[in-house]
Amino acid sequence: xTHAHPAPGALTGLRILDLxxxxxxxxxxxxxxxxxxxxxxxxxxxxxxxxxxxxxxxxVTGANGAATDLSAYFNSANRNKRSVAVxxxxxxxxxxIRRIAAQCDVVIENFKPGALTKYGLDHExxxxxHPALVYCSISGFGHTGPNxxxxxxxxxxxxxxGIMSLTGEAEGEPxxxxxxxxxVMCGMYATVAILAALxxxxxxxxxxxxxxxxxxxxxxxxxxxxxxxLTSGTVPVRRGNGHPNIAPYQVYAAADGHVIIAVGNDGxxxxxxxxxxxxxxxxxxxxxxxxxxxxxxxxxxxxxGPVLASRNAADIITMMEAAGVPAGPVHTLDQVFASDxxxxxxxxxxxxxxxxxxxxxxxxxxxxxxxxxxSYRHAPPSFGEHTAEVLAELxxxxxxxxxx
Numbered sequence: 123x124t125h126a127h128p129a130p131g132a133l134t135g136l137r138i139l140d141l142x143x144x145x146x147x148x149x150x151x152x153x154x155x156x157x158x159x160x161x162x163x164x165x166x167x168x169x170x171x172x173x174x175x176x177x178x179x180x181x182v183t184g185a186n187g188a189a190t191d192l193s194a195y196f197n198s199a200n201r202n203k204r205s206v207a208v209x210x211x212x213x214x215x216x217x218x219i220r221r222i223a224a225q226c227d228v229v230i231e232n233f234k235p236g237a238l239t240k241y242g243l244d245h246e247x248x249x250x251x252h253p254a255l256v257y258c259s260i261s262g263f264g265h266t267g268p269n270x271x272x273x274x275x276x277x278x279x280x281x282x283x284g285i286m287s288l289t290g291e292a293e294g295e296p297x298x299x300x301x302x303x304x305x306v307m308c309g310m311y312a313t314v315a316i317l318a319a320l321x322x323x324x325x326x327x328x329x330x331x332x333x334x335x336x337x338x339x340x341x342x343x344x345x346x347x348x349x350x351x352l353t354s355g356t357v358p359v360r361r362g363n364g365h366p367n368i369a370p371y372q373v374y375a376a377a378d379g380h381v382i383i384a385v386g387n388d389g390x391x392x393x394x395x396x397x398x399x400x401x402x403x404x405x406x407x408x409x410x411x412x413x414x415x416x417x418x419x420x421x422x423x424x425x426x427g428p429v430l431a432s433r434n435a436a437d438i439i440t441m442m443e444a445a446g447v448p449a450g451p452v453h454t455l456d457q458v459f460a461s462d463x464x465x466x467x468x469x470x471x472x473x474x475x476x477x478x479x480x481x482x483x484x485x486x487x488x489x490x491x492x493x494x495x496x497s498y499r500h501a502p503p504s505f506g507e508h509t510a511e512v513l514a515e516l517x518x519x520x521x522x523x524x525x526x
Contacts, residue, residue: 131158132494139223141231143172145302146260148199149309151230155202156487156496162512163203171505172196185479191505200502207506216241221518223248228316232260235270245331255329256319258312264335274336279304283340288347291362308339369415376435384448397445398429475501
């Protein structure tokens, strides 16, 4: 589905100065941009922009096969932004950034703590000049604590924050999640925090500093596994696709692939067994209740494994749906985006981009709002594409004196 210039969104009128790069910050600002905010993305001329522009292949191919700086990775988090090329390391660049910040509601950055102080672009400096500003900092470990100066990378956050110790086969090595989920979730927390701070700003006129660490947010979304440990004192172990608190709730081998069974309560378990002609199983004390099934999961799987492996995945899903038991496929990405559900919900979109000579493919935004829907106004920008446009629009010339 191709999108161009729909109606204003919920955040129309907000302007965001985006000093972030790679994924956590850009994820947040893309989401805010989808909701209507004007996002001004600052990119470093010395590095030819955001690091992820070089994180390919694949790249979008330009008109007549020309190369572009639009890697698929960059495109994943940089729609609805305007790219402005400014060198923060120069006095002129710092002056331009301060002048842009003076006309913004939000600043978001992901430099190492303290790195922007020498440029006068840290939160203390900008909030002193503009007390209504919402200033969001993202770093590996946050601005306090003994590890504050250590670098922040998604893989390191997944390792330090514990999710890798829970992911992977029981006898295998610790495993990272298949996408940079620590970065993405930190971006989600940043989005929520920014919106909360804007509400406070609107009520009081007072801005504030938001301090987010990748490791903190990764610890926060340990969710039940984290509270399982805090409650019991027992360190959780890797269970592959098994669930620590529910059984049967995992992936099983079918005759032609794999299938997901997600039995959430004892009633579903009885219907599940009836559908597989295993009606006596729920009357076995080892399997009668969920706590019993969790304690005896190996014995349970020894019974279920061969039965499920003798049937095709689609037949199992059809059978379970008829019985009111949650079950589903394990899709590959070609199957994901070809699915009727993905098509109905616009989860793959196309956006017009002049550098491509046509359109660029993108993931759709999952937020569906009845009054102020998300919009897709700007395709991911080429490096520096909007420098002249934005500076002229804000009345900023590169040789102007810094009024702040």
